Structures are given as C-alpha cells and as structure tokens.
Amino acid sequence: MDILTFIIVTAVLAGVTYFVRIIFLSHALVFLYVALMVILGISLGNKAGESLGEFFFADRLGLIFYVVLVIVSLLSAVHYIKFVHDRRVVPSSVALHNAGTILFTGAIVGVLFTSHFGTLWAFMEATTLGASVLIYHNRNQDSLEATWKYLFVCSIGIAIAFAGILFLGLAAHKVGHIDFTFAAIKTEAPRLNPIWLQACFLLVLTGFSVKMGLVPLFNVDIDAKDASPSQVGASLSSVLMNAGFVAIYRFYDAFSGTTILPWMNRLLMITGLVSLFFAAAYLLKVKNIKRLFAYSSMEHASLVIIAFSCGGVGYFAAVLHLIMHSLAKSSLFFQVSQMHRIYASKMDDGIGSYLRINPLGGLVLLLGFLSIIAMPPSGMLITELMMFQALVAKNFWWLAVLILILVLVIIYGLAVRLLGILFLKKPLAKINTGGASPYESILQLGLILAVFYIGLFRPDFIVRNIELALKALPL
C-alpha cells in the first residue's frame, strides 16, 4: 500500500465510520484501520529513507514515531471499547469519536511522512480538526469549553505557522523558483536571507507549540487533556506531541546548515526553559490528576526541546526520550480512566489507597510514576542523564543546575499527589471496585515495562534507527 492511497482510504473510512451507528461495527472499523496502518508500516519499512513521490518520503524519524503511533492507536481503540460499555455512550457519539480517531490518526501519519512544508501545514491543521472532535466526546460544559478553546487557539497558532512558511517563500525568491520540499529548502537554505529564515522558524515554533505542549500556547492543550476521555488525553500527550516535535524538527533540519543554527538552538533552549518553569509552577498547585499528567507531559516536552537544543548527544536523547515518554504517559492516561470508574472522581482529594483497592492498577500507577520521574529502572533516566551530559558538554553548568532544581520541584509535586493516591487512606465518598479491569492494566503494564526494557537494554534496532534518522544533523 502506498501512502497516498492510505490517506485517501483514511478520508473514506472516516466518512463511512461516521455513518455507522452499530457500535460493534464502528469499533471494528477502527481496528481495520489499525490493521491497515500495520500493512502501511511494513511497506514503508522496506523503503526506509526513500522518496515516495512528490509530497511524501519514508523518513526514518517518521517511521520511528509511526511505530509508536500504531501501538498507542491500537491500545486507545481497545480502551475505548471498555469506556463505551461503562459509560453507555450513545451510538452517534461512538460513530463521531471513531471517525474523528481515524481522521486524527491519518493526519498524524501525513505529518510524519510528508516531505513538503505546505502539506506538512495542511496535515497539522487536519490534526486540529480531528482532535477537536475527540475532545468534544463527553458533550458537557467542560468538553465544550475545551473544544472551543483548542479549536480557536490551534487555528490561530497554525495560521501563524503558515505565515512562517510564507516567509520561507519570501526568502526562497532570492534563488528563483524553488519548491517547498524539505530537501530543496535544505540545499538552498545557506543562500537564503537569514532574517527571513529566523522569522520563519520563530513563527513555526510559536504556531506548533500548541501541538507539543510548550509555551506560549500550552494552556489549551492542558484543558483539552483534562476535558477529553482518558484515551484521547493519552493520544494528545504522546502521538500528537511527537507530531509537533517532527514538524518543528523538519524546519530545524532544513535550516541546520545555515548561520542561524546557534540562534535556533538558543530559541529552543529559552522555549524549553520557560516551559519547564511553567510546568513546575503549575504542577505544585494542581489537584486534578489528568491536569497533573498534562503538566508532566509539558515538563517532558520541555526536556526534549532543551536536549535537542544542545545538539550532539542531545539529539539522540530527545528522540529516545519522546518514544519512552509516549509509552509511559499513554499508559498513565489509560489508567486514569480506570481510577475514574472506581472513584468517580479525578481530583486527588477524592482518591486514596489505590494500591490496596486495585493492586494491578496501583502497580501501573506506581511504575508509571517511577518512569515519568526518571527513577531507575526507567529508561528516561538514561535520556535525562544524556541531556545533562549534553548541557555540560556545552559548558551550560548553571543551566544544568537550574533545570535540575526545576525537575526536582516537579518530582516533589508529582510525588505528593501520586504517592498520596497510592498509599494514603482518605475519606472516600463511594468506591466501585468493579471498575477495576485487569486486562486493561496488563496492557498498560506492558507499556511501562517496555520503557524499562528500552532503558536497561537499549535495543540495537532502536538505537541504530535513531542514529540513522538524525545523521543529517550537524554535530
């Protein structure tokens, strides 16, 4: 299957799913779509690094995040079945959600494999539309508010990013006719006016910050993760964040051979630091567990951007960190759904003794907590150490200390809430122990153990593919 056929199939299948009002059939269509994704993945894997026509290529970085996308999409679909059953979701809502899931996932596939800045923008905008449908799922005041804010701010952000692409067009006038493919821009970039390239990168970073959950447009992302069903929060915190990173990376890579490279690194560093500061500040006061995880995602996005801005080993650390974060965070968001079924609350003061009430779920939460705070045996410890190594290699000692302090504040904030939920007895209004779902927890545990495995053993195929994906970047 080629990518263009897959994109067309996505649009058709999303349309068909919207009109299917039999719940079982609607779920089956999503699983069919995931199966098609696997087939596409095998096909693209055999063509790794090759061009796939005018607008697409089987990019290795795209392939890495594509594997994560397939895993998270499959597990989201599995968890949604339980969600629909427990909440007695009406068929029309299921149809809309599943159609939105297919549209959203297809748009992310487009972002990962496009080789053209114009289509990259179009696919990013399509992720906004797909995500809006998913966020609106619960159809209550919160979801309505979150959807409107997300749609409005994302649309403004994406419009700003488009202005950035137009500035790139202005810069490209200097060398006559130029297409907007990544390869063409990268070849010509050293001859282009650096002022316009800087303006382009600044606007693109601002516009796509909402997708990655960074300053300045992070607020709506937090609200969206809070108001949407947990499996949607999992996707926003993992695969959408990865897509945002890939989009920013495309511009960074294209301009990396120009004189603005140090400026881009400084800008990324500042963005990462300010985001980390906000994440730490908000994490201390937040009591809603979904918002807690949303701010934790912001922390990890900040660390990724900081690592990336250091270059060298930081590039590798950033990509590996994103992979592991996607697995750990989606697992935690999936678990929140179970907690909500048991306690009928997402506020930490209404949840307690979780390890006793739901031992397997509690284990997922405990190991997930260890993963996201980068405690051994979490693989994220390795990537965070690499980030500090990259900072020290650049002689950014004081920044390393500042980042360490902010990370410690975040660990404190997470520990106070999550350990309280796991171990403390609290006056609980009502508990529905039937809400625990061992098969769901086992799937989530699998994701967390994968994070431990990647950290402890660093599988050769992952390391080699990341190195190949990043080889075009300057050292």
Added chain:
Amino acid sequence: MINFVIILFIITLIYLSKVEMVKSYYPLMGLQGLLLFGLALLELHEVDALQLAFILLETLIFKAIFVPLFLLRITRGKIHRHQNSPVKGYYAVFIALVIIVLSFITSHEMHDEFLDVKYFTAATSSILIGLFIAINNRDLVTHLIAYLVIENGIFLLSLALGSELPMFVNAAILLDIFTSVLIMGIFFNKLKDYFQNTDISQLSQLKD
C-alpha cells in the same frame, strides 16, 4: 488600481477594529473577500484556468459569499451587539492605526528587493489587527471574525509573496480553512445553545 484596492482593504481593517454592532461584520467580511478577489486578479497576470477557478472559489465564493452568509446564519440575527470590550470606539481605531503605521515602518525598513511594501503592510496589519480583535473582545462571534481577519491577512501575504505552492497543497489548505470555519461555526452554535449567550467569561470552568 492595486493601491486603491489595498487602501480600501486597510480601511475595512480600521472599521473592523471599532465595530460594535454584530451585523456590521458581515458586509465588511464580504467586502474583504471581494477586495481579495480583485487583488488576486490584478496581481496574477499569468493565471491559468485552473488557478483562476481556484482563486474564484477561495475568495469570491468562500470569503465573499459563504463566510458572511454562514455567520449570519449561525447568529440568526439574535446577537446584535457584542459584549463589552476593554478598548472601545476611537481608542480601538487609534490602536489599529498604530498597528498599520508600525507594519508600514517595519516593511519599509526590511530593504528586501523581493518584498512588496504595500502588500506586506496590509497583510501584517490584517494579522495583527485580527489578533487585537481576538484579545480585545469577550465575545465568541467576534473571535470567529478575528480568525477570519487573520486568515485574510495570510491570504494577502501569500499573494504578496507570490508563493509557488502546488495546486494540491493550495487545495488542501483551502479545505482545512473551510472545515475549520465550519467546525467553529458548529461549536459556536453549541456554545450559544448551552450558555444562552456568547460571552467568553462563561468559558472559565476549566482551571487548575
């Protein structure tokens, strides 16, 4: 002729910044669509039939006809005056003028041979005034208008830069913008039905 059309476009921006009656937005948005269509026709000399059809679809049908009618339909004439905004009347006009002057000075100081100062001024003014309208108003319908003003600025910018995006990409971009306006309209209606008014202060349930 191009200068005249651009000046008219900038005047619509100034007027948009001070509008208080919601019904005044619709003809202004329609006029902006018409002006953009005129500019596209005047600017693109070597336009082929397919491209002309595309521009016609994007400006004349979408921006000048569909958008105003769609806005009229979703407000259904029930929302007459938008909610109080911090900067009103001639103060808003003053801020719009400052934005336009600063846009002109910035464009002029760029000293780029490929940069058309008048287009760039109008485009950046439209984007910034759109942002100003969004920040200055606490009303959902005005936010929708602000987004459309920003999109018009982006269109003008693409015209100014003569961007050579392929037709496939242009079509995808138009489809995205069309869909986002449509979906925003749908959610606007839902919000209006839910809260019985369109003041954004109602949207403050989600917080830490």
